[in-house]
Amino acid sequence: MDLHTETLSSSSPVRREDDAKLTPKASLLGATRAELAETLRALGVPEREIKMRVAQLWHWLYFQGARDFGAMLNIGKSLRGALAEHEHLTRPEVVTEQVSQDGTRKWLLRLAPANATDKGAEVECVYIPESDRGTLCISSQVGCTLTCSFCHTGTQKLVRNLTSREIVAQIVVARERLGDFPGLTPPTDGLLPQGEGRPITNIVFMGMGEPLYNFDNVRDAIGVLADGDGLSVSKRRITVSTAGVVPQIEKLGAEAGPMLAISLHAVRDALRDTLVPLNKKYPIKDLLAACRDYPGASNARRITFEYVMLKGVNDSPAEARELVRLLKGIPAKINLIPFNPWPGTQYECSDWDKIEAFSDIVFNAGYASPVRTPRGRDILAACGQLKSETEKLRARARLAVEAE
Incomplete structure (x- = not known):
């Protein structure tokens, strides 16, 4: 079907059978197929048309990157009007965009308010x-509990979880900023x-x-991200x-099937309890057992173990050898991450x-052990440095008031 040729619905004009089902002005950006189907049913679209209309909306949202229902010319005019009346395709607001000397880009995004008291996370x-x-x-969250x-991000308290739509919206905004939609x-x-x-x-x-x-x-x-008819990320x-x-x-492996990465950072529980306090609840032995059982893990789908290199803390040859011993039998690669400094660390x-010596021991044991090149350090975009710019400005304002 030609996407630029208007095709009117074979049904009568859209009926709003139960206005209580409608969520006024709820953005459809990031919606799953099931959520799109629910929206169309609430708008009175006949069941026999739901699958086709979902496919059309999906293409416009995630392949074309449409920002306006009016552009969806293969959807009947009456349905487009109903969608425009009750829904919108607003993206998160790009508050700031920073571009590093190495090409790394960091966006601070303001989300739509989640409720009447939310000012927009x-x-x-x-x-x-x-x-x-x-x-x-x-x-995946505003702030962090861990x-x-x-980690600089961990110094910002958890505000709330992101919805699946807010997670998907991040890639849509990024693709728009990078010019990666038609037109x-x-x-x-x-x-x-x-x-x-x-x-x-x-x-x-x-x-x-x-x-x-x-x-x-x-x-x-x-x-949504992996759907081959839209954003299509394997x-x-x-x-x-x-x-x-x-x-x-x-x-995660059974229901979603992505690649898995583990923020390990230590080979002894006593140290990991300090670096990653979650370890007190789920110690290294239990964590590695779960990795061995991860669905789909194989030499072609290796689990990545992230290990931040901290001077005099976890970077000795003995710790490199213990890391190799711990990971025996797990299809793994080990990302060595030079620590990215942040204010107050x-x-x-x-x-x-030290990093090279550590990497050599791991590599000689048969594991890929790339050293991650620090990226975006000059804009605090490197691993472990993410924290809302607004949160930092507010913290500085509080300190200024306290000093008066």
């Missing part, structure tokens, strides 16, 4: 361009990956929050990073020769 997402890929790091001692123009600063591939090839849930403490919304968002290119919410790990990054 804010989250950050980061785009990292590389020669062979473009990775978008997205958030208080990992080396849009990419930035002209020359910092995007060159070539004919898409700017965003990979999605990582490594932004603000613990994804597995927002399981249902993360699962539903992955379903599940093998979607990675969910967790600090180790053990009961949800198997469920007690930690320093390991010396480079």
